[in-house]
Amino acid sequence: MSINNDALSSQYNILTLKVVNGFTYSVAGCTFLVAPFYIYAVVVKSSPAMRRYKYLLLVFTIFSGFVFLTITLFAPICKNNGYVLHGLLKEVDLYIFTLFAVGVVDAHIVTMDILLLMLINLYNRASKNLQLQPRYLVKSFHIFMLITSVCEIVVFSIWFTYSKMPWGLNVYFYFIEHVAPPVIGLYQLSRIILLVVVISLNNRFGRKLKEMKSVRAAEFHKMLARAINTSVVFIVLITRAPIAFVYVASFLKNVPLTDVVITVATCLQQTLMLGEMLITLYYIKPYRMFIVGLFNNEVAPVLIVSNTFE
Numbered sequence: 001m002s003i004n005n006d007a008l009s010s011q012y013n014i015l016t017l018k019v020v021n022g023f024t025y026s027v028a029g030c031t032f033l034v035a036p037f038y039i040y041a042v043v044v045k046s047s048p049a050m051r052r053y054k055y056l057l058l059v060f061t062i063f064s065g066f067v068f069l070t071i072t073l074f075a076p077i078c079k080n081n082g083y084v085l086h087g088l089l090k091e092v093d094l095y096i097f098t099l100f101a102v103g104v105v106d107a108h109i110v111t112m113d114i115l116l117l118m119l120i121n122l123y124n125r126a127s128k129n130l131q132l133q134p135r136y137l138v139k140s141f142h143i144f145m146l147i148t149s150v151c152e153i154v155v156f157s158i159w160f161t162y163s164k165m166p167w168g169l170n171v172y173f174y175f176i177e178h179v180a181p182p183v184i185g186l187y188q189l190s191r192i193i194l195l196v197v198v199i200s201l202n203n204r205f206g207r208k209l210k211e212m213k214s215v216r217a218a219e220f221h222k223m224l225a226r227a228i229n230t231s232v233v234f235i236v237l238i239t240r241a242p243i244a245f246v247y248v249a250s251f252l253k254n255v256p257l258t259d260v261v262i263t264v265a266t267c268l269q270q271t272l273m274l275g276e277m278l279i280t281l282y283y284i285k286p287y288r289m290f291i292v293g294l295f296n297n298e299v300a301p302v303l304i305v306s307n308t309f310e
Helices: 011-044 048-074 094-129 135-164 176-211 215-251 255-269 272-283 285-296
Strands: 076-079 082-085
Touching: 011 048, 011 076, 011 255, 011 272, 011 285, 048 094, 048 215, 048 255, 048 272, 076 255, 094 135, 094 176, 094 215, 135 176, 176 215, 215 255, 215 272, 272 285
Parallel strands: none
Antiparallel strands: 076 082
């Protein structure tokens, strides 16, 4: 897509601009308000048993923060299959905006994989607690995710940028037009299969922990599983589901509808960081108790979980 920074003159476009700017600035204000409390809760209020989960949350925040800041600073609106920029960086060069756009998509790939790593790590902890340690299976998950993620990021990055490459490289990389769709499709299919498999394993192990009357272990497993599963559903709804509507609008060759769908999809992606923070603060008990304690003007106790989860 190209950038078109011509003034929007019609009443429809002015209304769209007001709605998008209102949404963008509202989400930005809420995100900046919640972020300090969230980061403090994750860093300070995580129990020793949540060490790996804490680090994965912080890495997730880096990439979701990149998505949030990019959309906030550029404030893009789709118009006639091009982007009109209205943020602080609205005067940037086409190549710079393209690089940031590619970065946003790559960040979405990484954030989903981080959630998968959380689920795999949770499964690994539960298997150890049940004295079942299929290390080969966990390592296989990690290796498969690494290879497929690198391939997806490389292929998509080239596909999105090759037409703008200098020195005739666009002709050299034209083959990517035929390679990218099946690779991206297979990647999405692999992630769906992984999610179904790992979530099913976690649910089964959670029931086994409960049957063994390992109350604290079962509660800990349930707490993290709920938080991660809810985050997965949230990310699918705001980053994957809108893509289907974009394809439908494009197939119908309805340019105004396509513009609206792409603009809405872009706005939804800005909520990635805020949504993940709110979900985590709600479902993770030590974090929730910390936030509640702030409003109650009392010190919130920290959930102590056995180090057997390490």
